[in-house]
Every structure is written in structure tokens, then in C-alpha cells.
Amino acid sequence: MPAFTSYKSFYLNLTLMKKLAILTFAIFASYFAQAQTGPSFGVKVGANYSTITADKDNGIKYKPDFHLGAFADFGISDMVSIRPELLYSRKGAKYEFRATEVVEDEFGDEQTISGEIDGKMIHQYLEVPVLAHIKAGNLFFEGGPTFSYLLKSEADMKMKLSSDGMDFSMDETVETTEDMKRFEFGYAAGIGYELPSGLGLTLRYQGGLNDLYKESDQDSDDEGLGLPSGKMKNSVFQLSLSYRFGAR
Incomplete structure (x- = not known):
């Protein structure tokens, strides 16, 4: 099924590109006839x-x-x-993204976990x-x-996590x-x-x-x-x- 979906998507894109090519040709043919x-x-x-x-x-x-x-x-x-x-x-x-959450550890003690994520999509x-x-x-x-x-x-x-004085950071591309x-x-x-x-x-x-x-x-x-x-x-x-x- 994924292969069929991929083929169908490729076929639709190819058909669209053909139509666009014909339209572009018609536009430029009209231009050179009149310019x-x-x-x-x-x-x-x-x-x-x-x-x-x-x-x-x-x-x-x-x-x-x-x-x-x-x-x-x-x-x-x-x-x-x-x-x-x-x-x-x-x-x-x-x-x-910024978030702070209070959770219980395995001993029933509460811990405050804070997280920060800053990123870019290029x-x-x-x-x-x-x-x-x-x-x-x-x-x-x-x-x-x-x-x-x-x-x-x-x-x-870039990600930063902190929990009761313990910090973790990551910077990755x-x-x-x-x-x-x-x-x-x-x-x-x-x-x-x-x-x-x-x-x-x-x-x-x-x-x-x-x-x-x-x-x-x-x-x-x-x-x-x-x-x-x-x-x-x-x-x-x-x-x-x-x-x-x-x-x-």
C-alpha cells in the first residue's frame, strides 16, 4: 500500500508538471507572437x-x-x-517551549522539573x-x-532541563x-x-x-x-x- 501511495503521488505530480509546462509554453508562445x-x-x-x-x-x-x-x-x-x-x-x-511540572519520585517525594526548548527550522x-x-x-x-x-x-x-539543582543541556543540529x-x-x-x-x-x-x-x-x-x-x-x-x- 505505501508503494502504491508513493506511485500515485508521483503520477499526480508528473501530471501537474505536464499541465504547467503546457501552460508555460502557451504563455511564452503568445508573448513571442505579440512582443x-x-x-x-x-x-x-x-x-x-x-x-x-x-x-x-x-x-x-x-x-x-x-x-x-x-x-x-x-x-x-x-x-x-x-x-x-x-x-x-x-x-x-x-x-x-517552556514548561514546569511537579512529579513524585519512586520514594513519594515531589520534584520540580523545568524544561526549555529553543529551535530553528532552516x-x-x-x-x-x-x-x-x-x-x-x-x-x-x-x-x-x-x-x-x-x-x-x-x-x-537547544534544550535545557533542570530538576532540584541538577541541570542537563543539549545543543544539536x-x-x-x-x-x-x-x-x-x-x-x-x-x-x-x-x-x-x-x-x-x-x-x-x-x-x-x-x-x-x-x-x-x-x-x-x-x-x-x-x-x-x-x-x-x-x-x-x-x-x-x-x-x-x-x-x-
């Missing part, structure tokens, strides 16, 4: 402010990071263009947003699908790439301003549509450890500075 000038190109860099939405968030917080990459701008008309991007983007989240992606740009003077609005490939994932966790789905599908929407010189500033929101983890058993009782659990999806705010070469 009066060639595409322009540019580079961008900026900040990510990311978190992970989960069924049981258990203290998930936003984590700052960065993204950088390049883009091409295919003008369809004076107001509309299609802008695919190729980005290296670091996402993830911070999480923290996900490194290669991303391809394909966004429509609608221009209103120097102001523009953007939106469209995003396709991401996971390069590496790590969980950085674990690679979690194999636990996660390599491909992520999502969407993005934003607003920006580009000067005639080609210098631009964009504020964008990007959300994931599929669960980050391979196995659905992420719904387990991880909250007992203070860890986020349930289905998890990326959620990112991006602020980017860009420069488009040959801007008019």
Missing part, C-alpha cells in the same frame, strides 16, 4: 521573514533570513508582463516564481504560481532533508515600485500549498516535546531590492 521588443533581465536580493503554519503551532515564531537571484521580464503590452525568477531562498521558522530552496506584472506607471502589482525545490533542511535545537518533500508548490502576490532607471523595491507574500513532510504521521504527539506538529506549510514575507538592466 515588439525582446525581454529584459535583472537581479534581486532581499530579506525573508518566514514562519511555518501547522495544525498545532506550539510556539512557532517568524525567522529572518534572505533570498537572492535573477529574473527575466517578458513584456506582453505596455501594462502587462510575465516575470519568471530563479531564486535561492532560505525559509523556516523559530520555535520555543529550509534552503531553489525557487521559480512565474508572476504576472500589472503596471500602473512606476507602481506594479504581481501574482502567480511558485515552484520550489528543497536543497537542504536542518533543525537546530540535525539534517532533516530526507524527511521532507523535495518539491513545493505555492503562490505569491505582491506590490512594488520601479524607477525608470530600473531600480525597484517589492513587498511580496508567498505561501506554500502542500505539506512539507513526506509522512502524514507528523500529526503525532510532538507537542509533548514542545515541537510544532501536524501538517506544515511555508509562509513567507519578502522585501526585495532589484535592478532591471536596460530599463526604459
Whole structure:
């Protein structure tokens, strides 16, 4: 049964990718049939402010990071263009958990146990947003699908336990790439301003549509450890500075 489920998931992803490839081909075929000038190109860099939405968030917080990459701008008309991007983007989240509990030992004496967990989930992606740009003077609005490939994932966790004067601590970084789905599908929407010189500033929101983890058993009782659990999806705010070469 697991093999069938895995095959079914692979088949559905392959079918979706075929449809997206056909749609992308149709868009660019339409562009080259109508465009009066060639595409322009540019580079961008900026900040990510990311978190992970989960069924049981258990203290998930936003984590700052960065993204950088390049883009091409295919003008369809004076107001509309299609802008695919190729980005290296670091996402993830911070999480923290605090608890104090009084328990009885084997002799019936009460002991106070305190625990603290602080951690970060760091996900490194290669991303391809394909966004429509609608221009209103120097102001523009953007939106469209995003396709991401996971390069590496790590969980950085610091834990402290104390019980009646006895302390225990652990600081460990674990690679979690194999636990996660390599491909992520999502969407993005934003607003920006580009000067005639080609210098631009964009504020964008990007959300994931599929669960980050391979196995659905992420719904387990991880909250007992203070860890986020349930289905998890990326959620990112991006602020980017860009420069488009040959801007008019």
C-alpha cells in the first residue's frame, strides 16, 4: 500500500508538471507572437521573514533570513508582463517551549522539573516564481504560481532541563532533508515600485500549498516535546531590492 501511495503521488505530480509546462509554453508562445521588443533581465536580493503554519503551532515564531537571484521580464503590452525568477531562498521558522511540572519520585517525594526548548527550522530552496506584472506607471502589482525545490533542511535545537539543582543541556543540529518533500508548490502576490532607471523595491507574500513532510504521521504527539506538529506549510514575507538592466 505505501508503494502504491508513493506511485500515485508521483503520477499526480508528473501530471501537474505536464499541465504547467503546457501552460508555460502557451504563455511564452503568445508573448513571442505579440512582443515588439525582446525581454529584459535583472537581479534581486532581499530579506525573508518566514514562519511555518501547522495544525498545532506550539510556539512557532517568524525567522529572518534572505533570498537572492535573477529574473527575466517578458513584456506582453505596455501594462502587462510575465516575470519568471530563479531564486535561492532560505525559509523556516523559530520555535520555543517552556514548561514546569511537579512529579513524585519512586520514594513519594515531589520534584520540580523545568524544561526549555529553543529551535530553528532552516529550509534552503531553489525557487521559480512565474508572476504576472500589472503596471500602473512606476507602481506594479504581481501574482502567480511558485515552484520550489528543497536543497537542504536542518533543525537546530537547544534544550535545557533542570530538576532540584541538577541541570542537563543539549545543543544539536540535525539534517532533516530526507524527511521532507523535495518539491513545493505555492503562490505569491505582491506590490512594488520601479524607477525608470530600473531600480525597484517589492513587498511580496508567498505561501506554500502542500505539506512539507513526506509522512502524514507528523500529526503525532510532538507537542509533548514542545515541537510544532501536524501538517506544515511555508509562509513567507519578502522585501526585495532589484535592478532591471536596460530599463526604459
